Amino acid sequence: MDALCGSDPARIAGHRLLGRLGAGGMGVVYLARTPGGALVALKVIQGEYADDTGFRDRFRREVEVARRVTSRWSVGLADADPDAAEPWLATEFVPGPSLAEAVALHGPLPSHGLRVLGARLAEALDDLHAAGLVHRDLKPGNVLLAPDGPRLIDFGIARAPEDTSLTATGVVVGTPGYLAPEQAGGRDVPVVGPAGDVFSLGCVLVYAATGRAPFGGGPVDALLYRTVHDFPDTDGVPEDVAGVVGRCLEKDPRHRPTAAEVHHALADGGRAAEGPVRWLAEPVLRLIAERSAHALALPGIDDTEVSEGAVGDDAAGSGGERVAPGAGHADPADADGAPAGGPGSTTGRRRFLVLAGGAALVVAGGGTALWAALDREGSAPAGHPRRSPCTLALHADLSGGDKATGLAQERGLRLAVERFNARRNRPYTLAVRAEDDGGDPRAALRVAKTLAADPTVLAVVGPTTDTTAEASLVAYDTALVPVVAVSPGSIALALQGYRSFLHARVPDSLLAFYLNVHLRGSAGSRRVGIVDDRAADDHAWEISSTLSKVLHRDGHPQVPEVVSALRSDFRPPVDALLAAGADSVVFAGYPDRAALIAKVLHDRRFAGARVSAHPLLGERFLTAAGRAAEGWVAVAPAADPALMPAGAAFTAAHRRRFGAVPARYSVEAYDVTNMLLAGLERLGTARPTRAALLAAVRGTPYQGITKKFAFRAKTGEFVIGADNGVYLWRVERGAFRCDGPAPVSVPS
Incomplete structure (x- = not known):
């Protein structure tokens, strides 16, 4: 809370x-x-x-x-x-x-807890159906856990079965991944009735038993398609519950049990549901x-009392x-x-700063009020610790699986700020604050709340990954903290409509266009094999589905292959691709599993193009794949500044400061930090605000080393220009080397 x-x-x-x-x-x-x-x-x-x-x-x-x-x-x-x-x-x-x-x-819940959960949720649904209503949105987030049993919440879209007011316009009502096929539009049924709730209950029980949804994750259209056409993934559901769950997940609503029948089956005549209280x-x-x-x-x-005390002191005052x-x-x-x-929330309270004139300024959630309390020299009010009036923060994975990317971005940010602070005519000295989320979405939310609550933080560079960005952007948006991301790629981040988020790169879905050009151009592929690895969820779907659509539009032959997240043996899908005549392979997925398919292709002496996207960049793929990595190509929104005319000075400065050449995404972080600094300079004030900085950055393009950064003033949408910032990286002699900008058209 x-x-x-x-x-x-x-x-x-x-x-x-x-x-x-x-x-x-x-x-x-x-x-x-x-x-x-x-x-x-x-x-x-x-x-x-x-x-x-x-x-x-x-x-x-x-x-x-x-x-x-x-x-x-x-x-x-x-x-x-x-x-x-x-x-x-x-x-x-x-x-x-x-x-x-x-x-x-x-x-996941233990087997007994799963039976108690299912029996009592079924009882709640049975009571709801007896009242002539259907819930329509049963999902894990709408089930609260208490010592004596679960509680079903959120009846905002519950209706009588005959009430079709919500679906009259063809809009899908419910949560994709947990709604029934008839809700997804896969069946010609006049109404969504109680059987739809039973299907959703089956999905919830799979999640409770395994920690994953039965139809995976990803974009809405993918989830709806799988719900209607694919078998659910129920591996890991205990045997004593699997039969009931399987009947709940029947595609045809006529073949599903009623909620009362589910309750009876799971309660075992009422005994299991009324068993020990310790069900969790x-x-x-x-x-x-x-x-x-x-x-x-x-x-x-x-009534709440306004207490006087130091801002940011977490001890309760009078x-x-x-x-x-x-x-x-x-x-x-x-x-x-x-x-x-949600997870990782921290204790907080309303904080007030009582000034000499009697005006109370709210500090939590934004920096504007604190600026009003600072004098011209930036001194803090009495009793308040002196802090730098302006801070640029890094939110990154500095200790987890993507720590190389996080460290690279930290170095790029620090170089830009040090360059700014070295100027004699600077309006103030900027501070840098780096926060590590370890690649954990729960920690990412804590980091976001911490940085958003710091009134000196004007903007944030990061986070590093899609999952940590998805977990934290709402917290930043609530406080209107400008957030500039250079490595996350999910198109969903841009489509959520966050007010303060600047997605400073081409999204993953558009990388498929560059893959298409490379494969049909320099690679000369006549039939493209596409591997959609469900273990990579949204990322794999964005790459594979867009590439498939582009190839289909152009009439180019393709061989699609979907690999289950549970599969670790890639020989059958590779053999299926080769048997279908694929002379190139695109892997849409993450590096560890890319290494598995690379080894199979190497064993099969496959000589065609082997291509993937930016997750491959780094030591994880090279180490896991070994010799099989040689020749693989990655399409990535990451530049090698050493190959760019404007990048020589940055490369030299990076080597002097850190004793190493810039790693990938270092120069992109350097660019967006300088973009933020340029926005601060345009404001021409020693007391900038987050909102003013956001408007300044949105309103004026910035030419960086890697590309021009421009965002639509009203929406913040990244404007893709001629210098799109997408590059080809090839594995040569055990290391990734940049081939230069990715081509944008197939030679005639």
């Missing part, structure tokens, strides 16, 4: 607000205390959406549905006012993690206990307000897809 923002009210309809469980474009979910002292999750819709008659009607229906839900294993409605200026509803607060969080933190693993029970203790320690129903860390209640979708506190 996060601290309240300065714009949050102290109370709503007599409910005292204690913290934020989730926030999004349409509203906020608060932890609140009722006038009687009970804790609730209070969901509030912003006024501009409430002004829309249709939206208010939908919210009113949500309240009506919540009133009809009376199951013991569903959260109950405490109170609501759908007619308020900002409509709200309050539901029972459960201080436990969601199933998604528990599995991510502590692994010890670490999960400890997590629930910790959050329960935090909830009990939350303030009573007295009348200080504490909030519980990580208290999971509302699914992220409860507030228009905005995440709740």
